[in-house]
Amino acid sequence: MTLTEHFLIERPSFDPATGKAVFTYGLDDLRFTETLTLPAGADPSAAASPSFAKLLELTAIVLGVSYFKLKAPFVIAAPEIALSEAERAFTIDVYENGLGEFYARNNLMRFGKLSIEAPLDSEATRPTLDLPNRTLLPIGGGKDSLVSVDLLTHTGVAFSPFAVNPKGPIITSIAVIGTPPVYVTRTLDAEMIRLGKEPGYYNGHVPSTAINSMIAALCSVLFGYNQIVLSNERSASEGNVEFDGRETNHQYSKSLGFELLIASILSDATGGALKYFSLLRPYSEARIASLFTHETKFDHVFSSCNRNFRLTGNDGPLWCGECPKCHFVFLIFAPFMAKDRLLSIFGKNLLDNPAHEGSFRELAGLAGQKPWECVGEILEAAACLYTLTRHADWHDAAVVKAVKADLFAQYGEPALQLAMAECLTDSHDHHIPPALAAKVAAYAV
Template sequence: MTEQFLIERPSFHPATGQAIFTYGLGGKSFTETLTLPEVDPEKAASPAFAKLLDLTAIVLGVSYFKLRAPFEIVAPNIALSEAERAFAIDVYENGLGEFYARNNLARFGKLTISAPHDAEAIKPIVALPDRALLPIGGGKDSLVSVDLLTAVGLDFTPFAVNPKGPIITSIDKIGTKPVYVTRTLDAEMIRLSKEPGYYNGHVPSTAINSMIAALCAVLFGFNQIVLSNERSASEGNVTFDGRETNHQYSKSLGFELLIASILSDATGGALKYYSLLRPYSEARIASLFTHETKFDRVFSSCNRNFRLTGNDGPLWCGECPKCHFVFLIFAPFMAKDRLLSIFGKDLLDNLDNEASFRELSGLAGQKPWECVGEILEAAACLYTLTRHADWHEAAVVRAVKADLFAQYGEPKLQAAMAECLTDSHDHHIPPALAAKVAAYAV
């Protein structure tokens, strides 16, 4: 018999705020729990919430599916429209693209999902107040969104799943009461992921957290989920199994448009989903971050702060590609003494980091499997530093300069930097809000 991944219909208990998700794979059963704040039972009884809970079960399932990555997914008690079925397949194919590439598993175009058909009837419109739920990741991006939303006067509430470290300290600095959700993964799944005969790897965490945010939006009254994903997130890493594989797929514009449509349909058009930073490059976001100093000592993009096991070390390890990339994009725009005070050391003046900066800028290897910006963007920032009074003598800048110029040429690097600082019109932000943000972010 062909191995199948089973997704059971989830349950929700308003008295405890617990959502229970159950999965089956290889004769084993797994249970995951979400614990939400105090819930209004009436809102939890709405058709929109029931539909979103079912879709959340589908998306959360990727963490368990990847243990064996079978070709068949079955959800016998979850009715899916054709659009929702396509969404589910996209999450399990492109959302797990890096996982497949790094485990050398060919699955694109080969997965099937069996579920009852849900007639695509228009869902009742949910009444949701005009305010935003803003996921906070602890890094620079969502904090730039805080600044922009504050400036244009859009009411927002910070949101996080399993908040820790820089997420908590950043939200404390924001000073607005957050919505926190506790996600408890099945311990047996975590154990098996380290055992022979089982796979492990990257999952589309933005897709997962977005579905959890959608549950909260309907329960607690928010008509917008505002992400902080930049345009660079749409660039992939490698080609595998006939298509581009992107570490940040669930942060890409393509996925944003797909999930926005699904969430809108589930709520009768009431719930909007978009990224406020989509018009911007990483470098442009870094330049906007420099306008505000209050988050300097609390934010971090270093993944060592967000491991399941936690981290008691510094906010920035100074050794990983994320640290190197963020340092690089800040350097052209931020005063050097401020940047050094944030990171605690000069990452561009240490030749041990040269290989990493070469990968980031396309001079060697491949784009790292990390949430970093475009290769040409990193090259353009390095080029800018070769002409910068504070940075042109830094060891790494001097070491890569000749190869940078030889590979790209000055005209291309100059044009790339100008492009980094030019806002894109390719986004999904509501037009009136986009106009207000553009007027402020100059």
């Protein structure tokens, strides 16, 4: 494939009257336009602020990954967007590590080879914005953000649910939350979507959490929120495979490393006014599953199955029961949730189908590699399976019986016991403001 010379990012525009932001990109002789439609009623002075202008430009850069990946050139050009040294490093990180899975699955060597051509912005920070003490909480439709809802509610932190292109479980979950949401419509260029299916163009995974976080930052400034609270767990920092000299991670933009990087960028852009952190960073996926069991009202509206979040939508059940996401979520709930409740949520026993054995083996590191999905750590999955071998409700399930001997042989029972204990021990490696961290820790026992 002939590589295009560079990927062009033009200066974006925003109309506060309509709430429409327009982003334009170039790739060879191709031109693409993407739009965001934000809610009406933005503060005109906020829209005219240097902070919003900077965030809009950075959003243009991050959204651009969807168009860049069609050809994956080595040069990113933004001739009308001035970037500080920190913002240049952020851009390269998004286009290298954020697209790590895309490069690995397309066998493209790009790490350490990309460059950004843009004017130098010598102004490291913007004037401090006056943002109200309010929280914007992205809702993904799965268990994690709903645990954050419970934690924030019980610690007295008011919040507004936030989502980009809400559908399916996002809408049903927010309906149960009962708090007015902030919704944004993202309209991708149709030609980009078409070309991604054509020979001669690449396609693959993009860092969606980075994209949605930048859009949330725009809304925070326009509508007055001083913190964006994510729901990313500590397991998200574990990668999938080694490729081109680096660990590549399907969940890179959910990792702690990226959280610290984007938090710094958003803080600089707003003069320190906007905070960004994950409320669930101290927890493993298993610990989050145990916290989810405290509340039943979301049982039949949430889903982590990716079939619910396709561009074409999904008219089927909330859980397909066949994919690694379904299998992993079922696995981490099983040690903590009553069996009849879990079967009611999923509609069937995913651990009692011999056809699923291979998938559970991959999750637990007994075969293949960690799936390219938002699933937890390999040792965490192994520890949960170990717990089920000793659980009255699950020890006779077909998959549990089939993997038990290999599980014990590979890890050893003492190591699995220790791993389960560590899954349920909260980490201190997080970015949560100390006062809030203390309140959450007191509640989440």
